[in-house]
Amino acid sequence: MLIQVLNGIAYGGLLYLLAVGLVLIFGLREIVNFAHGALFMLGSYIGFSIAAVFNFWLGLAGSLVAMTVIGIFLDAAVLRPLRKHDHMVTVLVTFGILLVLEAFATAVWGKSFRSMSAPDLLSGTVQIAGEPFPVYRLFVIGVSLCVAAGLTAWLRFSRVGLYVRASSVDPTTTAILGVDTDRLSLIVVGLGTGLAGLSGVVAAPLMALSPTMGNYILIESFIVVVVGGLGSFSGALAAALLIGQIHNFGAIYLPWASTMLPFLLMVGVLIWRPTGFAGKRT
Amino acid sequence: MPLLAFDHVDATYGQARILHGVTFHVDPGERVAVLGRNGVGKTTIVNTLCGVADIQAGAIVLGGERHTSPRHYLAARSGIAIVLQGRGILPNLTIEENLLLGASVDRPGRWDLGAVYDLFPILGERRQSPGLGLSGGQQQMLAIGRALMANPNLLVLDEPSEGLAPVIIDELADLFRRLADEGTAIMLIEQNIGLIQRVASRYYVLSKGTVVESGDLAGMTTQQLQDHITI
Known part of the structure; x- marks a missing residue:
């Protein structure tokens, strides 16, 4: 049981x-980024290519x-110029x-599948509760927890983190108060895309690399965002x-x-609490 | 040089043109009221200043520079702090974090957390509470305190008396007069006659998106004011 957990x-x-x-990109730009799964895939391939030459x-x-x-380029060249357009236009552009x-x-x-090996340091298994467990999966858990802790500390204690939290709820009011949301958006979209790349490489030894590898995990990520509450970082972690x-x-x-269960969860949460785990009741 | 001027501004939301050739100015240290019935475009003046409504003709002038497509943060960075209608309290932030957000422009001056807590002790006592946990009057204190954290030259207040008890409105009037006496210009967009009379010295009347009258408030009777803003 512990192994499965x-x-x-x-x-x-x-x-x-x-x-x-x-969540980061939705909060500031108020768009659902359909390209995020493809960015995960691209990050995976970039990591694969560099690892093939180096490590x-x-x-x-x-x-x-x-x-x-x-x-950063995506924000400056695509999302910012589209900020005055209808959100659906931006969504369609990200789909493109x-x-x-x-x-x-x-x-x-x-088109063929590629595979990427875990480094020697993270190969093999360890015994947990008398059963073998892959070291690499412990590494995945460690990276995720470190990112969650780092992001939480950044959002909670830094000045930029305060601006990100404010803009995740109301980017217009945040900007009216004087926050340069254009510069903030470069940071946020850059960070969000960087994390997509990081997750792509971390996931690579666990799944086959293909141009469409990001599609299914993107759908589950959307479910995470909705169930956690749009714009909520802690809700996303719980979800x-x-x-x-x-x-x-x-x-x-x-x-x-x-494959149906995450969708059923989303439907149930939307009926029980339409704003998600960490969203405010209206 | 005016702190803020609108120079024949036409402003729109999408296809809907709300302001038609609006012209006014606020000089340093002035107390100016913008009057008008509901729906004449008073809040659109604020939204145009913030870049929420689009300028189709004319320009706004901040510190002598003309702007035809201002970004949301331009006014704040030009020394103009805005207390929005509805207050704009960030619900996921504490009272103190809401105040710190107001200081994002990094303008030097007398207003900091300590000064705001001296002015509104209730905010200091509840600094770690969520901003939306406050009463309406306390939320207005928070919105004003947050605006002051920017150490503005001009404080723009959009319907600050909305939903507040008369005793709170009296306190706000005293506060706005005091701020003006200390050198902060006030632009009051309001329908509460008592507040207008106690705070403003000059006025503009807005009707159907156009400034139709302006002058010194000293020359206006309460009935004349009433005629301009009664629905």
């Missing part, structure tokens, strides 16, 4: 790394840096970016860990329904 935490941690980027750790760092830069990035990945890395458990135990005990 840990597996669920590892998957939930991955979902959190991806979903928290969506896993440089792949991890290189992908984080490259995707952060891509995120998804298609472009998938075509780009197909052209560069091909990701819960959906990780549902995903894992569902696959074991209700395999015929396992």
Whole structure:
């Protein structure tokens, strides 16, 4: 049982790394970024390519840096110019970016599945409660918890974190009070995209790399954001860990329904509490 | 040089044109009221200043510079703090965090957390409570305190008396007069005649999105004021 719980935490941690980027971008730009799964995929491939030449750790760092830069470019070149347009226009543009990035990945890395190995340091298993458990999944849990703790501290104690929290609820009022939300948005979209890249590399040894690898996990990340409460960072963490458990135990005990369970959870939460776990009742 | 001027501004929300050639100015240290019935475009003046409504013609002038497409944060960074209608309290932040948000422009001056807590002791006593846990009057104190944290040259107040008890409105009137006496210009967008009379010295009347009258408030009777703002 403990092993299965840990597996669920590892998957939930991955979902959190991806979903928290969506939360960051949704909060400030008020858009649902359909390209986020493709950015996860691109980060994965970039890490894969760097790791093939150097090593896993440089792949991890290189992908984080490259995707952060891509995120800054995405905000400056795409999201900011579209800020005065209807949100649906921006959503459709992000969907277009998804298609472009998938075509780009197909052209560069091909359609066939690629695999990326965990580094030697993280290979093998450890005994937990008398059962073997992969070291790499402990690493995934560790990275997720470190990111969650780091983000929480940043949001809670730093001045920029205060601005991000304020703008995640009301970006217009935050800007009217004097916060340069354009500069803040560069930071937030860069960070969110960088985390998508980080999660892509962290996930790579656990899943096959393909141009469409981001699609399913993106849908589950959307469920995390909705269940956690739009714009809520703590809600996203709670929802990701819960959906990780549902995903894992569902696959074991209700395999015929396992892909449905996260959606059923979302429907149930929306009926019970339409604003999600951490949203305010209206 | 005026702290704020509107120069023949036409402003729209999408296709809807709300302001038509609006022109006014607020000089340093002035106490100016903008009057008008509901729906004549008073709040659109604030929204235009904040870049929420779009300028289609004319320009706003801040510190001598003309702007036709101001960003939301431009006014605050030009020394103009705005107390929004509805107060704009951030519900996920504590009282102290809401106040600190007002200091984001980093303008030097006498207003800091200590000065605001001296002015409104209830905010200091409940500094770690959520902003929305306050009563209406206390929320207005928070919104005003947050605006003061920006150490503004001009304080723009959009319907500050809305939903408040008469005794609180009296306190606000005293506060606005005191701030003006200390050198902060006041622009009061309001329908409460008592508050207007106690605070403002000059006025503009807005009707159907246009300034139709202006002058010194000293020359206006209560009945004339009433005629301008009664629905």
